[in-house]
Amino acid sequence: MFLSVFDIFKIGIGPSSSHTMGPMVAAGRFLEALQRENGRVAGSGPAARIEVTLHGSLAFTGKGHATDRAVVLGLLGFRPDDFDPERAAERQAELAATRQIMVPGLGPVGFDGLDGVVFDYGPPLEAHPNALVLRAFDAAGGLHLSETYYSVGGGFVLTERELAAAGLRGGDAAADRPYPFASAAEMLRMGALSGLRIAEMKRANEMDGSIGEGLDAGLDRIWAVMDDCIHRGLRTEGTLPGGLNVRRRAPAIHRALVAERGSNSAQPHAVNDWLSIYAMAVNEENAAGGRIVTAPTNGAAGVLPAVIRYYRDHCVGAHHEGIRDLLLTAAAVGGIIKTNASISGAEVGCQGEVGSAAAMAAAGLCAALGGSNAQVENAAEIALEHHLGMTCDPVRGLVQVPCIERNGLGAIKAVAAASLALRGDGEHVIPLDNCIETMRQTGLDMHTRYKETSLGGLAVNLPEC
Numbered sequence: 001m002f003l004s005v006f007d008i009f010k011i012g013i014g015p016s017s018s019h020t021m022g023p024m025v026a027a028g029r030f031l032e033a034l035q036r037e038n039g040r041v042a043g044s045g046p047a048a049r050i051e052v053t054l055h056g057s058l059a060f061t062g063k064g065h066a067t068d069r070a071v072v073l074g075l076l077g078f079r080p081d082d083f084d085p086e087r088a089a090e091r092q093a094e095l096a097a098t099r100q101i102m103v104p105g106l107g108p109v110g111f112d113g114l115d116g117v118v119f120d121y122g123p124p125l126e127a128h129p130n131a132l133v134l135r136a137f138d139a140a141g142g143l144h145l146s147e148t149y150y151s152v153g154g155g156f157v158l159t160e161r162e163l164a165a166a167g168l169r170g171g172d173a174a175a176d177r178p179y180p181f182a183s184a185a186e187m188l189r190m191g192a193l194s195g196l197r198i199a200e201m202k203r204a205n206e207m208d209g210s211i212g213e214g215l216d217a218g219l220d221r222i223w224a225v226m227d228d229c230i231h232r233g234l235r236t237e238g239t240l241p242g243g244l245n246v247r248r249r250a251p252a253i254h255r256a257l258v259a260e261r262g263s264n265s266a267q268p269h270a271v272n273d274w275l276s277i278y279a280m281a282v283n284e285e286n287a288a289g290g291r292i293v294t295a296p297t298n299g300a301a302g303v304l305p306a307v308i309r310y311y312r313d314h315c316v317g318a319h320h321e322g323i324r325d326l327l328l329t330a331a332a333v334g335g336i337i338k339t340n341a342s343i344s345g346a347e348v349g350c351q352g353e354v355g356s357a358a359a360m361a362a363a364g365l366c367a368a369l370g371g372s373n374a375q376v377e378n379a380a381e382i383a384l385e386h387h388l389g390m391t392c393d394p395v396r397g398l399v400q401v402p403c404i405e406r407n408g409l410g411a412i413k414a415v416a417a418a419s420l421a422l423r424g425d426g427e428h429v430i431p432l433d434n435c436i437e438t439m440r441q442t443g444l445d446m447h448t449r450y451k452e453t454s455l456g457g458l459a460v461n462l463p464e465c
Helices: 017-037 067-075 085-098 160-166 184-194 198-207 212-235 250-260 270-287 303-314 320-340 354-368 373-385 403-423 432-445
Strands: 011-013 049-056 100-103 107-110 117-119 130-137 143-153 156-159 291-293
Touching (some): 011 212, 049 107, 184 198, 198 320, 212 291, 270 403, 354 373, 373 432
Antiparallel strands (some): 049 130, 143 156
16 A cells, blocks of 8 residues: 555644544445445345444544544535535534435435434444444334444544455555655665655655646645644634633734844744744644644644744745655655554554654654755654653543644654754664554553543543632
């Protein structure tokens, strides 16, 4: 399986790629499965009613992530990449009144909306902690069609058969691509043999596929959506939804930083504040359900845009082609991590989300600033190494505390990692592949309480007010 830059970076909506975007996509896939069957399933009548059950982390933090609403919207025909909030509100109102969805080619099928989504708080399904089961029944109550979907992080969705057949590891190398690397070691070896930079190899792999000449336009669109998200987050005031009463802070801090420019009162470390507010602006937008780019997930979506904005606005010699190289390099590293470990907080904790994002951003920045392939790999390893063991413990299941600030600190670590790597010669003790494997093993050992269930950590140690 070849992971494209546009697999790693998906345009969608908040607050979660695995708990919002993934379930919406899964619901849409179930509709497509019903249409393929066209009402003809041996031993049953046509589909007359749909039910949905959420399992594992999707159940435990589904309310905070609006997972039930995402499933409803997916069954109503909406997709994350072209979501229309106004039209969605109209369709939800129609569903509440009729208790039916219109499936093209099948006609009306009964569905109880939010009441038709069941939260199963029992043990998670064995294959993956993010699971949802969609079932269609005929008019007599007989099972017409059942499918289990797993939202494996970053908006990726696999059926039970797909998960069993492909697994989550070792499948990123595509033999028909010019540089089919599935590990950092292979990536460095191919770079040494070809004399190409990582971004150049990733570009060749993308151009060899169906994207072709649309690659640069696609990269520019990804960055434009990221940058727009930063702009919205820096100017939008208010309190985030969900009941925690978390106030948006990025706009006020931004105004203070702008006022300090050129004054003797600005501290040298203020650049860290700029990095933080770029990231926080994105994640405050994500928490509000805004338009977002998975990088590689929604929960970690602020790290990479913050580092790109830092590169563009604060680094000497920055240029637009450097942003493209940054994205391509980051996607190459993200693909290696997803292939050999996980980017899902529900599977390995936040080390797989913000940790992966920081590694991707550090690698990309190092490349954009002229680092060698060895230095780029070193930058990614440094950033990931210093996120190892990080838990995913969102308070009340909301992607707000500690997620928003955590992205700011992840961006700061990414820049520091890139800088350290650029000061060296690329030689280091722990290779990136070994660090990725350590993250995978740590995730396996991590207790479920600390993997996006809100049953441990900060989620249960919030003071009563």
